[in-house]
Structure formats: structure tokens, C-alpha cells
Amino acid sequence: MIRSVLNRLRLHRPSLRRLNPLVRRLGRFSWGLLCAALLAGLWQTAAAAQAPAQVRVAQLMPAAGLTVHSQPQAGNADPTVLADLSYQSLSDYQALPAGRYTLTVASSGQTLLRATYGIGASDRYTLALFGLVPESPQPNSRTAMARLKGILGGVDAHAVNGYLPQMTLLRDRVSSQSQAPQVRLMHLAPGVVPLAMSLEGDSKSLVAKTLAYPNASEALPAEGATRLAIALPGQPTPLVTQPLDLKAQTLTTVFVAGGPAGSQPLAVVLAQPTP
Amino acid sequence: MGQTKQGQLGFAATWALAAGGMVGGGIYTALGVVVAVAVQWSWLSFIIAGIVALTSAYSYAFLANRFEQGGGAFEFLREIHRKGVAGSLSWMLIVGYVLTMSVYAYAFGHYVAFALGAGPWVTRGLAIAIMALLIGLNLMGTGKTSSVEIVIVAGNLIILIGLGVLGLLRWDPVQLVAGVEPRPIWGAGIGAASIFMSYEGFQLLAYEYDEIKRPKQILKPALLSAVLFVILVYAAVSVGATMLAGALTVVDQKQVALSVAAEVVAGRLGVLVMTVAAGFATAAAINSTLFSTAKLSRRVADDGELPRWFKHRNSQDVPDRAVIFLGALAALLAVIGSLSTLVEAASLVFLFTFGTVNWIATQYLPRHRWIPWTGVAIAAAIALVLMLRLAILAPLTLALLAGFAALAMVGRPMILKRLKAND
Structure with missing residues (x-):
């Protein structure tokens, strides 16, 4: 087989003959690069350590207070309180060893949400809780469309779910070769129309995104951004503005919270990276 | 059914071109899409889709040898006297190839821009630039350079296998669900439907039938072993890369999932290696797809199933209008489309x-x-699932595809008749 490949490389067309030295040089360079990467990879693999993950909770569900319990699926450990939070607040990071956990969200003793998540070693996550608590809540209430989207769409599916309670886990580190700070925008104000969000610096818009509930943007490069402006699409006057103090090579998540038809004013909750 | 002329491609070259056609762009873009749907069962998604690819490779090889004819599905339908269906399918197939090229250009732009730390405008610019470059090379008559492709395929496979092995050495099943909810096993079927595109490349070889040395002996074993090998590579890479980067990261950064996994392994060097691999692989995949699609367009136009406009050739005997039109369309889609939508x-x-x-x-x-029959049954089942998924999550995409299918089946004869009358 190798001989046959080499025979093929004895090129026939004149144009290919000209290409041959270039291909050979490129091949040698690529092999060198590959060997170096494989050696580095083996070294890294051997050195990899299983540090615990860090998990925090953002409470964006207009409710008196929510309690989040975590229970590892392996072993017989009892559930522990991950966070006990009021509306629009953000907990500190809690260390959790890597594994599968059942996360339970309850309000006034009634379970609203229960789901199993994998928590990867050495990673950092924010668990965002959003939606509106119904008068008589049932655990994991879902509309038919939300169920269908969940089945067919998997992790990427974002359903309005009739503004019923939902939770989503966000990774707080995004790989980037850029030095610029990054911002992830997330519209979590149930019943509020799509919002135009703009990262501004020196009085001009640097990046703009229009998001509908309950969608998040990708991590946006935010070099020079000093202010966030949130407006109705097509409207020049912002509804809310928020000063930003961003650090290089970090990811800040901006949650826009609020309630329908002015029941709760729009508010911004910043989930900033911590050392 | 004439006697085929003696070609130049031996077993190894045929195998490499088939494997390269698949690996060329598929895994670089498909991984994040499939992990989002199947999570820890992504490897099984690749196996399910691979079974359809395997049965299809068997069928392609059998039909090509029976009819002794290059040209793939279009020629097979003509040979069985289904000229109308052949015309309709050729239109759909050309759209499929344009979508495929747009996915490769999208991947090229994202992988290179990620390595440079550049923003979305550079990403778009790179996608357009690679399409423009390859349109230019095709117009100059460079065409498909098998030897260059074989070198790229070999490097590519080594890098992908290396990444998969390093990920498997770090065996950590939690990473397969890190940051996401585990999915039931049936998610694998939906995943298979979403990323089937990653296996399409082997059938570009059907257009090179005349170039294969002793095709009756070589084609079937080369295609089958190449598909089988690629199934194993995809399954290993899906597990290995996800174990390195974590499921949520692979989904969040699906455009550059393999670079992110390589970064975990070897930092900036890993990103550089993966960028070189992805850059060459996607460029080679665009080149061979553009070359074959233009060739198919000319063949279909010769048969009166596309407007005569597509038959035009430049001084290098290249169907220049087809190359420019199809390449420009792919560049446009790469710039305006989303990854999941284009792939699906x-x-x-x-x-x-x-x-x-x-x-x-x-x-x-x-x-x-x-x-x-196994291929027909699984393809029909997962195509139905995919249509349902698109109807719920991307109804506009499904409507556009359905509209185009209707145009290809119903409107095409009327359009061609009118064009002929105008001639």
C-alpha cells in the first residue's frame, strides 16, 4: 500500500512536478509539528490532575427565594445545599468533585426543577435559573413544544416553555487565542420582547446582538467595551445601561432579568470571573 | 456500457481519496453538532450513520462496476432509464455539494480565525478568500491533484487518530457529559441524522471511475475498507476529543471543537497543528468537491437537464461558469448560514x-x-427524524429545501422547456 502511495507521488503532470518540492517541504514541516504536538500531548496527559470543579448559581427567577441542592449519583451521599438565593443574586463558587450530579431547585419547599448534569474536572460553571414560578408548581413542568425541542434539539434547543421555570448550565471559560475580554449575553427576562444588546466603548457600538428569550449569544470579543446598552430593536434610546469593567482573557456573562409587562423591571446581573 | 479506459489510481490511491473525501471536512464541523444532540452517544451516531455509508459504498461500487460508468447517482438513474428522476436528483445533488462546500469554507474560516484570535469579520473574509482561491485554481485547470490530496489525507488521518488516542488515554467518562444533561440512547439516532454529511465524500470517487486502475477489482474493497476505517476514526475522535475538551465546550465552540480539544492536549502548539490539519483538509475537500460538482454540472447540462449556460468551457477546458457560480454560492452560504443548519x-x-x-x-x-435494503431502511428512518428536527428547530431551512425539491421535480421540466424554446 505504501509503495503504491509512493508510486502515485511520482507525479506525471508538469504542473504537479513543480508542486512536488513544496509538498515534500510541507510534509516534513507537518511531520515535525505533529511529533512535537504528540510529545507535548503525552506529557500533558501524564500530568493531568483531577481538580474539583467550581459551580455557582445565578437566580433570575422572580420568586422569593430558591434553594439548589446537589447530590452525586455515585455513592450514597446525601444532597447538600449548593446555593440559597434571592432573585437577581449570584452565589459564590462551590467546589464539586467531578461526576454526575442530580441538581434540585426548590421554592418554599416545593420542587420546581430536577435534572442530572455532568460536572467536569477543573471546570467552572454557572447554573442559571430562570422563568416564572407558577401558582401551583409541578417538578419539571414542560409544554409539548419544549418537550419536542428537548428531544430533537438536545443541548442546543432553547425553548420558551411557556415561561415556566428552567435551568441551564453555562461554562465560565471559553477557549480563545485572543487576549481580548469576552462577553456572553443572555436574555432571561420572561415575557419581554427580543432585546437589542450592544457593547459600547468610546460612545460607539462595538458589538451588537438581538436576542429573544431565553437565548444566549456566543462569547463575543469585547476589547475596549466599557458599557452595555439594552434597547428595544430599532430604538435609539436604551432601556437599561450598565458600566462594564472587563479583564483580558476572561469571560463575563451578562444576564438580563425582568418580568412580563413591567411586573419586574429589566435588570442586569453580571456574572464576572473570579480569581 | 463501453470498456473503460485504463486509469492511474491503484488501491492505495483510491482508498486514500475515498477516506480523504470523508475525513476532509466532516469531523471538523460535525463533532459539535452531534454532541449537542447525542451527547455521550455521539460515537454511536457516527456508527449508525456509518452503516448507511457502508451499505451505500457497497451499492455505489456494485452499480459503478455493473454500468462501468463514472458519474454516481445521476448516471445510475440514467442507466435504468429514469432520466427524469436523474435530472431532478442531479439538481438536488448539486445543491447538496454546494451546501457541503459552504460547510467546509465555514470550517476553514473558523479554524484559521480561531488560531489567529480574530473576530467574525476575519472569519467571514477567510471563508470567502478560500472559496475565491479554489475557484481561481480550478479555472486555471489545476483540478484534482491526487498526489497532493493523498499527502493531506495521510497527515490528516494521523493527526485525528493522534487526537483520538490522546483523548482515550485520558479516559474520563464524566467529560462525555460535562456541563450537559446525559441523553438517552435514542439520541444517537437523531445525532446520526444530523451529521450524515460527514460521510458523503467517498462517493466523489464515483466521478473518477475511469481513473481507477482495474476498478472491478479495486473499487469495492477500497471503498468498503475506507468507509469502515473512517467510521472507526470518527468514533474514536468523537470520544477522545470530547474527553479532552468536555461536552459543553465541544457544543459551545462547535465551530472549532477539534482545535479546542487539541489546545487541552498541547496548548498553542496543539491549536497550530489542528489548524494546519483543518486548513489543508477543508481546502482539499472544497477543491475536490468543486471540481467534481462542476464536472457533474457539465455532464448534466450535456444531457439537457441543466441550462446550456453550464456547458461553457474556458481555454483550459474547465466548465468555468459552473465553477464560478457554484463556488460563489457556497461562499455566500458560508457567510450567512449557521453551522448546524448547513450541516443538516x-x-x-x-x-x-x-x-x-x-x-x-x-x-x-x-x-x-x-x-x-438495510441502507434504504436506516436512511429513510433517519431522514424522517431529520425532517422532523428541521421542522421544529429550523423550519425555514426545511421549507427552502422542500421548495427546491419541488422545483427540481415539478418545475425543472418547464424551466428547461422554456429555456430550450428561447434558444
Whole structure:
């Protein structure tokens, strides 16, 4: 087989003959690069350590207070309180060893949400809780469309779910070769129309995104951004503005919270990276 | 059915071109899409889609040898006197190839821009630039350079296998669900439907039938072993890369999932290696797809199933208008489309095409008909799932595809008739 490949490389067309030295040089360079990467990879693999993950909770569900319990699926450990939070607040990071956990969200003793998540070693996550608590809540209430989207769409599916309670886990580190700070925008104000969000610096818009509930943007490069402006699409006057103090090579998540038809004013909750 | 002329491609070259056609762009873009849907069962998604690819490879090889004819599904349908269906399918197939090229250009732009730390405008610019470059090279008559492709395929496979092995050495099953909810096993079927496009490349070889040395001896074993090998590579890479980067990261950064995994392994060097691999692989995949699609367009136009406009050739005997039109369309889609939508739309077109080829094989195979029937059954099942998924999550994409399918089946004869009358 190798001989046959080499025979093929004895090129026939004149144009290919000209290409041959270039291909050979490129091949040698690529092999060198590959060997170096494989050696580095083996070294890294051997050195990899299983540090615990860090998990925090953002409470964006207009409710008196929510309690989040975590229970590892392996072993017989009892559930522990991950966070006990009021509306629009953000907990500190809690260390959790890597594994599968059942996360339970309850309000006034009634379970609203229960789901199993994998928590990867050495990673950092924010668990965002959003939606509106119904008068008589049932655990994991879902509309038919939300169920269908969940089945067919998997992790990427974002359903309005009739503004019923939902939770989503966000990774707080995004790989980037850029030095610029990054911002992830997330519209979590149930019943509020799509919002135009703009990262501004020196009085001009640097990046703009229009998001509908309950969608998040990708991590946006935010070099020079000093202010966030949130407006109705097509409207020049912002509804809310928020000063930003961003650090290089970090990811800040901006949650826009609020309630329908002015029941709760729009508010911004910043989930900033911590050392 | 004439005697084919003696070609130059031996077993190894045929195998490498088939494997390269698949690996060229597929895994670089498909991983994040499939992990989002199937999570810890992504490897099984690749195996399910791979079974359809395997039965299709069997059918393609059988039909190509039977009819002694290059040209793939279009020629097979013509040979069985389904000229109208052949015309309709050729239109759909050309759209499928354009979507595929747009996915490769999208991937090229994202991988290179990620390594440079550049923003979305640079990403778009790179996608347009690679398409422009390859349109230019094709117009100059460079065409498909098998030897260059073989070098790229070899490097590519080594890098991908290396990444998969390093990930497997770090065996950590929690990473397969890190940051996401685990999915039930049936998620694998939905995943298979979403990323079927990543196997389409082997059938570009059907257009090179005349170039293969002793095709009756070589084509079937080369295609089958290449597809089998690629299934194993995809399954290993899906597990290995996800174990390195974590499921949520692979989904969040699906455009550059393999670079992110490589970064975990070897930092900036890993990103550099993966960028070189992805850059060359996607560029080679665009080149061979553009070359074959232009060739198919000319052939279809010769047969009166596309406007005569597509028949035009430049001084290098290249169907220049087809190359420019199809390449420009792919560049436009790469700039305006989203990854999942492009991948899934292309997957649907190829599921339909492969299902058709398997069906033709069931009519002519003297024995082992269960092989193409298996392909027909699985392709039909996952195509239905994919249509349902698109109807719920991307209804506009499905409507556009359905509209184009209707145009290809119903409107095409009227359009061609009118064009002929105007001539």
C-alpha cells in the first residue's frame, strides 16, 4: 500500500512536478509539528490532575427565594445545599468533585426543577435559573413544544416553555487565542420582547446582538467595551445601561432579568470571573 | 456500457481519496453538532450513520462496476432509464455539494480565525478568500491533484487518530457529559441524522471511475475498507476529543471543537497543528468537491437537464461558469448560514441520494440484497427524524429545501422547456 502511495507521488503532470518540492517541504514541516504536538500531548496527559470543579448559581427567577441542592449519583451521599438565593443574586463558587450530579431547585419547599448534569474536572460553571414560578408548581413542568425541542434539539434547543421555570448550565471559560475580554449575553427576562444588546466603548457600538428569550449569544470579543446598552430593536434610546469593567482573557456573562409587562423591571446581573 | 479506459489510481490511491473525501471536512464541523444532540452517544451516531455509508459504498461500487460508468447517482438513474428522476436528483445533488462546500469554507474560516484570535469579520473574509482561491485554481485547470490530496489525507488521518488516542488515554467518562444533561440512547439516532454529511465524500470517487486502475477489482474493497476505517476514526475522535475538551465546550465552540480539544492536549502548539490539519483538509475537500460538482454540472447540462449556460468551457477546458457560480454560492452560504443548519440541510440531501442509490442496487444485485435494503431502511428512518428536527428547530431551512425539491421535480421540466424554446 505504501509503495503504491509512493508510486502515485511520482507525479506525471508538469504542473504537479513543480508542486512536488513544496509538498515534500510541507510534509516534513507537518511531520515535525505533529511529533512535537504528540510529545507535548503525552506529557500533558501524564500530568493531568483531577481538580474539583467550581459551580455557582445565578437566580433570575422572580420568586422569593430558591434553594439548589446537589447530590452525586455515585455513592450514597446525601444532597447538600449548593446555593440559597434571592432573585437577581449570584452565589459564590462551590467546589464539586467531578461526576454526575442530580441538581434540585426548590421554592418554599416545593420542587420546581430536577435534572442530572455532568460536572467536569477543573471546570467552572454557572447554573442559571430562570422563568416564572407558577401558582401551583409541578417538578419539571414542560409544554409539548419544549418537550419536542428537548428531544430533537438536545443541548442546543432553547425553548420558551411557556415561561415556566428552567435551568441551564453555562461554562465560565471559553477557549480563545485572543487576549481580548469576552462577553456572553443572555436574555432571561420572561415575557419581554427580543432585546437589542450592544457593547459600547468610546460612545460607539462595538458589538451588537438581538436576542429573544431565553437565548444566549456566543462569547463575543469585547476589547475596549466599557458599557452595555439594552434597547428595544430599532430604538435609539436604551432601556437599561450598565458600566462594564472587563479583564483580558476572561469571560463575563451578562444576564438580563425582568418580568412580563413591567411586573419586574429589566435588570442586569453580571456574572464576572473570579480569581 | 463501453470498456473503460485504463486509469492511474491503484488501491492505495483510491482508498486514500475515498477516506480523504470523508475525513476532509466532516469531523471538523460535525463533532459539535452531534454532541449537542447525542451527547455521550455521539460515537454511536457516527456508527449508525456509518452503516448507511457502508451499505451505500457497497451499492455505489456494485452499480459503478455493473454500468462501468463514472458519474454516481445521476448516471445510475440514467442507466435504468429514469432520466427524469436523474435530472431532478442531479439538481438536488448539486445543491447538496454546494451546501457541503459552504460547510467546509465555514470550517476553514473558523479554524484559521480561531488560531489567529480574530473576530467574525476575519472569519467571514477567510471563508470567502478560500472559496475565491479554489475557484481561481480550478479555472486555471489545476483540478484534482491526487498526489497532493493523498499527502493531506495521510497527515490528516494521523493527526485525528493522534487526537483520538490522546483523548482515550485520558479516559474520563464524566467529560462525555460535562456541563450537559446525559441523553438517552435514542439520541444517537437523531445525532446520526444530523451529521450524515460527514460521510458523503467517498462517493466523489464515483466521478473518477475511469481513473481507477482495474476498478472491478479495486473499487469495492477500497471503498468498503475506507468507509469502515473512517467510521472507526470518527468514533474514536468523537470520544477522545470530547474527553479532552468536555461536552459543553465541544457544543459551545462547535465551530472549532477539534482545535479546542487539541489546545487541552498541547496548548498553542496543539491549536497550530489542528489548524494546519483543518486548513489543508477543508481546502482539499472544497477543491475536490468543486471540481467534481462542476464536472457533474457539465455532464448534466450535456444531457439537457441543466441550462446550456453550464456547458461553457474556458481555454483550459474547465466548465468555468459552473465553477464560478457554484463556488460563489457556497461562499455566500458560508457567510450567512449557521453551522448546524448547513450541516443538516446537506445531510438531508445526501440521505436522500444514498437512499436512492441503495434502492437502485436492490433492483440489480443478484445476491446480498439485504445490504442495500438495510441502507434504504436506516436512511429513510433517519431522514424522517431529520425532517422532523428541521421542522421544529429550523423550519425555514426545511421549507427552502422542500421548495427546491419541488422545483427540481415539478418545475425543472418547464424551466428547461422554456429555456430550450428561447434558444
